[in-house]
Amino acid sequence: MKVLIVGGGGREHAIAASVAKSPRVDRIYCVPGNAGIAQIAECAPIGAMEFDRIVEFAREKEIDLTIVGMDDPLVGGLVDELENAGLRVFGPRRNAAVLEGSKAFSKDLMKKYHIPTAAYENFDSADAALSYLERAHFPIVLKADGLALGKGVLICNTLEEAKEGVRSIMLDQKFGAAGNRMVIEEFLVGREVSVLSFVDGKTIKAMTSAQDHKRAQDGDQGLNTGGMGTFSPSPFYTKEIDEFCRKYIYQPTVDAMAAEGRAFQGIIFFGLMLTEDGPKVLEYNARFGDPEAQVVLPRMKNDVVEVMEACIDGRLDQVDLQFEDNAAVCVVLASEGYPVSYEKGKVITGLEQFEGKDDYYCFHAGTKQTDGGIVTNGGRVLGITAKGKDLKQARANAYEAAEWISFENKYMRHDIGKAIDEAE
Numbered sequence: 001m002k003v004l005i006v007g008g009g010g011r012e013h014a015i016a017a018s019v020a021k022s023p024r025v026d027r028i029y030c031v032p033g034n035a036g037i038a039q040i041a042e043c044a045p046i047g048a049m050e051f052d053r054i055v056e057f058a059r060e061k062e063i064d065l066t067i068v069g070m071d072d073p074l075v076g077g078l079v080d081e082l083e084n085a086g087l088r089v090f091g092p093r094r095n096a097a098v099l100e101g102s103k104a105f106s107k108d109l110m111k112k113y114h115i116p117t118a119a120y121e122n123f124d125s126a127d128a129a130l131s132y133l134e135r136a137h138f139p140i141v142l143k144a145d146g147l148a149l150g151k152g153v154l155i156c157n158t159l160e161e162a163k164e165g166v167r168s169i170m171l172d173q174k175f176g177a178a179g180n181r182m183v184i185e186e187f188l189v190g191r192e193v194s195v196l197s198f199v200d201g202k203t204i205k206a207m208t209s210a211q212d213h214k215r216a217q218d219g220d221q222g223l224n225t226g227g228m229g230t231f232s233p234s235p236f237y238t239k240e241i242d243e244f245c246r247k248y249i250y251q252p253t254v255d256a257m258a259a260e261g262r263a264f265q266g267i268i269f270f271g272l273m274l275t276e277d278g279p280k281v282l283e284y285n286a287r288f289g290d291p292e293a294q295v296v297l298p299r300m301k302n303d304v305v306e307v308m309e310a311c312i313d314g315r316l317d318q319v320d321l322q323f324e325d326n327a328a329v330c331v332v333l334a335s336e337g338y339p340v341s342y343e344k345g346k347v348i349t350g351l352e353q354f355e356g357k358d359d360y361y362c363f364h365a366g367t368k369q370t371d372g373g374i375v376t377n378g379g380r381v382l383g384i385t386a387k388g389k390d391l392k393q394a395r396a397n398a399y400e401a402a403e404w405i406s407f408e409n410k411y412m413r414h415d416i417g418k419a420i421d422e423a424e
Contacts, residue, residue, distance in 0.1 A: 001024055001064035001305075002026065002027045002028075002029065002062060002063050002064050002065075003025050003027070003028050003029070003063070003065050003066075003067065003305065004028075004029045004030070004031070004054075004057070004058055004061070004065070004066040004067070005019070005028065005029070005030045005031075005037075005041065005066075005067045005069060006030075006048050006054060006067065006068045006069055006070060006073055006078065007070040008030070008032045008033050008034045008048070009034070009069075009070075009290055009366075009380075010291055010293075010294055010332075010363040010364065010380065010383040011069050011070075011287075011288050011289070011290035011291070011293045011294070012030060012033070012034075012037060012069040013034065013036050013037050013364050013365070013383075014298070014361075014363050014383075015069055015288065015293065016028055016037050016040055016041050017040065017297070017298075017361065017363070018297045018298075019305060020040045021303070021304075022303045022304065022305040022306070023303070024303070024306070025305060028040060028041035029041055029042050029043070029057075029061055029063065030042070030043045030044075031043070031044050031045075031047075031048070031054060032044070032046055032047060032048070034364045034365070034366070034367050034377070035364055035374045035377075036362065036363065036364025036367055036382075037364065038369060044057060048070050048072060048073045048078075049073055049076060051073070051077075051081045052081075054073075054078065054081075054082070055085045055087070058082065058085070058087050059085065059087070063087065065088050065089070065090060065305065065308070065309070066082055066087060066090070067089075067090045067091065068089065068090070069287060069288065070287065071101075071147055071286065071287055072147060074094075074097040074100070074101075074286050075097045075098070075100065075147060076094070077093070077094035077097075078091075079091045079092060079093050079094070079097075079266075080093050080094050088312065089312075090265075090308040090311065090312060091266040091267075091286075092266040092286050093265075095262045096257060096262045096265070099253075099257065099262075099264065099268070099284045099286050100147070100284055100285045100286035101146060101147060102145055102181075103143050103145050103183045103283070104122040104181050104183055106283070106284050107120050107122065109256055109257075112256070113253075113255075113256040114252075115248070116248060116249065116277075116278060116279065116280045116281065117185075117280050117281045117282075118141070118185040118186045118188050118280060118282070119186045120183050120184065120185035120186070121183070121185075122145075122181060122183055123181065123182045123183075123184065124181055125170075126166055126167065126170040129166045129170065129182055129184060130163055130166055132184060133159060133162045133166070133184070134159070136159075136162070136184070138156065138157055138158060138159065138162070138187075139156060139157045139187040140155075140184060140185070140186065140187055141155055141156070141185045141187050142154040142162065142165045142166065142169060142183075142184055143183040143184075143185065144169050144175040144178040144179040144181075144182060145180065145181035145182060145183060146175070146177060146178030146179075146180070147178055148176075148178040149226060152169070152175045152178050152179070153224060154168075154169070155187065166182070169182055170182055188275050188280060188282070189273075189276075190273045190274045190275040190276065191211075191234070191236045191273070191274040191419070192211060192212070192271070192272065192273055192274075192282070193209050193211055193241075193272045193273075193279075194209065194210045194230075194234075194269060194271055194272070194289055194292050195210075195237070195245065195269075195270045195272060196267060196268075196288060196289060196292060196293070196296055197250060197267065197268050197269075197270065198266075198267065198307055198308075198311050198316060198319075198321065199254055199265060199266060199267070199268050199311060199316070200265055200310065200311040200312075200315065200316035201254075201264060201265050201314055202254065202258060202314065203314075203317045204250050204251055204253075204254045204268070204316075205307075205316055205319060205321045206245075206246065206250055206321075207296050207300070207323065208233050208296055208299055208300075208323040209232060209234040209237035209242075210231065210232035210234060210289070210295055210296055211230060211231055211234045211236075211419065212229075212230045212289065212291065213227065213228045213230065213413060213416055214227060214228070215228070216228060216334075216339060217413065218413050218414055218415045219415065223339055223340070224339075225334075225338065225339045226339070226379075226380060227289070227290060227291045227332065227380075228332045228334065228412070228413045228416065229291065229330050229331045229412075229413055229416030229417070230289075230292050230294070230295050230329070230330050230416070231327065231328065231329045231330070231391055231394070231395065231416065231417040231420065232292070232296055232299060232327065232328050232329075233327065233391075234419075235391065235419075235420065236274055241279055244278060244279055245270070245279050249272075249281060250268075253270075253281075253284070254268070264286075265311050265314075266286060266287070266311065267285075267286065267287050267288050268285070268286065269285035269286070269287065269288065269289045269292070270284065271283040271284070271285070290365075291330045291332060291383050294328075294330040294361070294363050294383045294385045295328035295329065295330045295385055296323075296328075298328055298361060298385060298387060299323045299324045299326065299327075299328055299387070300321075300322075301322040301323060301324060302320075302321060302322060326388065326389055326390070327388055327389070327390050327391040327394040328385055328387045329385070329386060329388075329391065329394040329395045329397070329398040329417050330363075330383045330384065330416075331383075331384045331385075331398045331412055331413070331416050332365070332380050332382070332384075332412060332413075333381050333382040333383075333402060333405055333407075333410055333411070334379055334380050334410075334411045334412065335366075335378070335380075335381060335409050335410075335411065336409040336410070336411040337409070337411075338379030338411065339379055342379055343408075343409055344366075344375070344376050344377050344378070345370075345375050345376065345377075346375055346376040346408040347372060347374075347375050347407060347408075348367065348373070348375060348376060348381070348382070348405065348406070348407045349373075349405070349406045349407065350405040350406055351374060351405065353405075354404070359386060359388070360384075360385070360386050360387075360401050361383075361384075361385040362382055362383075362384055362385075363383040363385060364383075365378060365381060365382060365383055366379060366381045367381060367382070375407075376407055376409075381407070381410075382405060384398055384401050384405065385398060386398040386400070386401050391417060392420060395416070395417045395420060398416070399414075
């Protein structure tokens with residue numbers, strides 16, 4: 001069969017690498033792709049939001065399955081467009097992708113269906129938000145309602161910080177139209193855990209757990225990024241917590257979306273906070289996390305194409321989802337200055353070191369093929385993932401592999417997985 005992947009980051013490279021392992025797949029295409037994906041797929045320079053061109057491309061290449069990796073095209077309705085053209089596609093339709101597309105929607109859904117989450121209020125006007133802050137407890141969390149590349153969340157410790165945050169999001173439109181509405185919610189304390197899941201509209205199958213590192217600098221300092229590294233599984237995600245989440249969070253979310261006439265088929269990413277009062281939902285995403293996909297997918301035993309087709313056909317209940325009894329750590333190699341400003345076009349060396357090494361992966365995020373070789377083409381450049389028998393070994397392997405790669409302005413955090421030591 002022929003498979004098309006929509007996107008061009010590390011997540012899509014991880015998806016492509018998993019799809020390539022399926023014996024059922026003869027050919028992989030990707031739009032727009034990147035230099036790493038191009039080594040296993042035929043890439044075409046079509047933007048992820050160019051829906052008409054993607055549909056035309058899928059028809060022309062006689063694609064059997066399209067996998068939409070990115071949030072923007074999912075929220076924009078690419079799945080609907082492909083389905084309307086009679087094409088088979090994995091991912092939620094527009095009316096279900098709103099679970100990620102609007103934080104106000106997802107918070108209201110959780111309140112209505114009693115799914116544990118932080119206390120909150122939604123605001124359409126900056127004046128109302130500023131007035132609310134005068135009587136709020138701090139620290140407090142401000143969230144732009146729409147998509148903001150994982151950066152539309154501000155944690156404010158003081159009233160002045162919060163007021164400046166409201167001005168930045170709603171008045172200055174720092175995150176564009178995503179800030180037309182805003183959610184203000186209580187600040188939760190605890191361990192963060194990410195759990196990805198496959199969903200077929202009624203059945204949900206949770207994958208292995210992971211934990212992301214969002215801040216740019218060591219010690220969780222600096223600005224929020226799209227993710228500087230991750231590890232899987234989380235030692236804090238116990239069997240008891242898993243059972244609680246399945247009963248009170250995962251299945252209730254799927255049931256709630258179905259009850260609202262928004263049956264969800266695809267991936268639901270649960271961002272959880274393990275508080276003293278039990279697990280609570282921080283956020284939902286409607287697709288694989290990035291870089292969570294880079295540590296979860298390499299540990300999955302199943303044929304990912306078969307699982308995705310089971311989701312499309314509503315027979316996920318027949319799938320026995322299995323993961324390897326090991327661990328994986330991903331260290332993101334970024335361009336110095338990310339996420340604010342950084343230079344592109346720096347030649348990358350050392351990529352050949354990963355060839356033929358089973359438990360080491362170099363997932364391309366922001367790269368481009370040029371006549372002079374593969375060069376940097378984004379803030380997050382590569383995701384260096386390694387497996388090991390346990391988290392400590394996987395971390396040591398990932399940092400060892402991170403040194404194989406060189407490029408000017410290379411930057412990474414040196415404390416990815418520091419929570420591993422605290423779990424002992």
